[in-house]
Amino acid sequence: MKSADKIRVGISIGDLNGIGSEIVLKTFEDARMLELCTPVVFASAKTITFIKKKLDLDISFQGVEEASQALDNKLNVVNVWKENVEIHFGKESPEAGKYAFLSLQAATEALKNGDIDLLVTAPINKHNIQSEEFKFPGHTDYLAKELNGESLMLMITDSLKVGLLTDHVAVKDVAASITPGLVEKKINIIYKTLQQDFKISQPKIAVLGINPHSGDNGVIGNEDEEVMKPTLEKMRNSGKLVFGPYPADSFFGSGNYRNFDAIIAAYHDQGLIPFKTLSFGTGVNFTAGLNKVRTSPDHGTAYEIAGKNEADFQSFKEAVFKGIDIFRNRQEYEELTENVLKKQSKKI
Known part of the structure; x- marks a missing residue:
C-alpha cells in the first residue's frame, strides 16, 4: 500500500x-x-x-x-x-x-x-x-x-453521510427524473462506496420520500407509492439493508438519521439543508461512484x-x-x- x-x-x-x-x-x-x-x-x-x-x-x-x-x-x-x-x-x-x-x-x-x-x-x-x-x-x-x-454526490462527516438521487436538477423536474432505474443505480453506488471507501461491510441505508409525508399513501402524489416503495422492496429482497421511504420533514429532527450508515435524499435541498445545518464548515462533498x-x-x-x-x-x-x-x-x-x-x- x-x-x-x-x-x-x-x-x-x-x-x-x-x-x-x-x-x-x-x-x-x-x-x-x-x-x-x-x-x-x-x-x-x-x-x-x-x-x-x-x-x-x-x-x-x-x-x-x-x-x-x-x-x-x-x-x-x-x-x-x-x-x-x-x-x-x-x-x-x-x-x-x-x-x-x-x-x-x-x-x-x-x-x-x-x-x-x-x-x-x-x-x-x-x-x-x-x-x-x-x-x-x-x-x-x-x-x-x-x-x-456513474456519480453520486455524497456529503460526509465522520457521523453523517447524505447522498442525492438528483443533485443539480430544477425542483420542477425532480419527480419526473426519479425512476426505478435511477433509484436502484444510486443505491448500488452508495452501497458499494460505503463498503470500499468507508469500511462498512453491511451498510444500512435510509431513503427519504419524494413528496411531503412520503405521499401519504398517494394522497400527496403517487411517486412514492409507484416508484420508491416497490424499488426499495426489490432491493431489500436482493439482500441490501435499504429502508424507507421516510418522511423528510421529521427524519433529521427526530434523530432517526443516527440509526443509518447513510441517507439518500430525493433532491438537492432535501438533503443538503439538514446536512449543512448539522455540520456546516466541517462537511465534505465526496463524489462516489x-x-x-x-x-x-x-x-x-x-x-x-x-x-x-x-x-x-x-x-x-x-x-x-x-x-x-x-x-x-x-x-x-x-x-x-x-x-x-x-x-x-x-x-x-
Missing part, C-alpha cells in the same frame, strides 16, 4: 475571485500537512505569489511544469498558465471562470494519468465557468464524464468575504483529510478483494 507521505493530493484552484485560493494556502500554511501528503496545486506561480502577498500568508511553494515533477515535503504549484491574471476579489467575471476551468481540466488530466492520486476541488462559480468545453451543472457531472463513471477519489469543501466561492482574509479553511482541510482516508481505504479494499480472488482461483 502506498505510504501516506507519497500520496499526491491534486488541487484545482477554483474561482480566483472567490475564497478558493485563500483556503488552499491557509490549509498548507501548517507545515504538518506536508508530512501527511504532497499537495499539487494547478494554477500558476505568478497567481499564487500575488494571492500570498495580498493575504500576507507565511507560506513557500515550489513551481513545477508538470504534476509528475512534484516534490515531497513541498507545496507544489503546476504552472497551468504563464500570463499575469487580473484578480478582482468578490466579482464574478468570465476570466475567472476561464482560469477555473483551465485548472480543473489540467488537474483532471493529471488524475487520469496517475500523476496525482486524488483530487480536491476548490469552489467554482457554476455560471461563469460555462463554455463550449464546460457545459455541466457542476464538478460532479464533469468528472463523471471525464472519468467514465468514480474510479478516482474526488472531494471538495461543503461551501461555495463566498464572494462576500473574498480577499478579506476572513475565510474559514476547515472544510477544505477536512476535504483533504477525507480524500486521503478514502484513497487508503479503497487501496486496502482492492488489495483484499484481489487476495480473495487469488485464493478462490487456487481452490478451483
Whole structure:
C-alpha cells in the first residue's frame, strides 16, 4: 500500500475571485500537512505569489511544469498558465471562470494519468465557468464524464453521510427524473462506496420520500407509492439493508438519521439543508461512484468575504483529510478483494 507521505493530493484552484485560493494556502500554511501528503496545486506561480502577498500568508511553494515533477515535503504549484491574471476579489467575471476551468481540466488530466492520486476541488462559480468545453451543472457531472463513471454526490462527516438521487436538477423536474432505474443505480453506488471507501461491510441505508409525508399513501402524489416503495422492496429482497421511504420533514429532527450508515435524499435541498445545518464548515462533498477519489469543501466561492482574509479553511482541510482516508481505504479494499480472488482461483 502506498505510504501516506507519497500520496499526491491534486488541487484545482477554483474561482480566483472567490475564497478558493485563500483556503488552499491557509490549509498548507501548517507545515504538518506536508508530512501527511504532497499537495499539487494547478494554477500558476505568478497567481499564487500575488494571492500570498495580498493575504500576507507565511507560506513557500515550489513551481513545477508538470504534476509528475512534484516534490515531497513541498507545496507544489503546476504552472497551468504563464500570463499575469487580473484578480478582482468578490466579482464574478468570465476570466475567472476561464482560469477555473483551465485548472480543473489540467488537474483532471493529471488524475487520469496517475500523476496525482486524488483530487480536491476548490469552489467554482457554476455560471461563469460555462463554455463550449464546460457545459455541466457542476464538478460532479464533469468528472463523471471525464472519468467514465456513474456519480453520486455524497456529503460526509465522520457521523453523517447524505447522498442525492438528483443533485443539480430544477425542483420542477425532480419527480419526473426519479425512476426505478435511477433509484436502484444510486443505491448500488452508495452501497458499494460505503463498503470500499468507508469500511462498512453491511451498510444500512435510509431513503427519504419524494413528496411531503412520503405521499401519504398517494394522497400527496403517487411517486412514492409507484416508484420508491416497490424499488426499495426489490432491493431489500436482493439482500441490501435499504429502508424507507421516510418522511423528510421529521427524519433529521427526530434523530432517526443516527440509526443509518447513510441517507439518500430525493433532491438537492432535501438533503443538503439538514446536512449543512448539522455540520456546516466541517462537511465534505465526496463524489462516489468514480474510479478516482474526488472531494471538495461543503461551501461555495463566498464572494462576500473574498480577499478579506476572513475565510474559514476547515472544510477544505477536512476535504483533504477525507480524500486521503478514502484513497487508503479503497487501496486496502482492492488489495483484499484481489487476495480473495487469488485464493478462490487456487481452490478451483
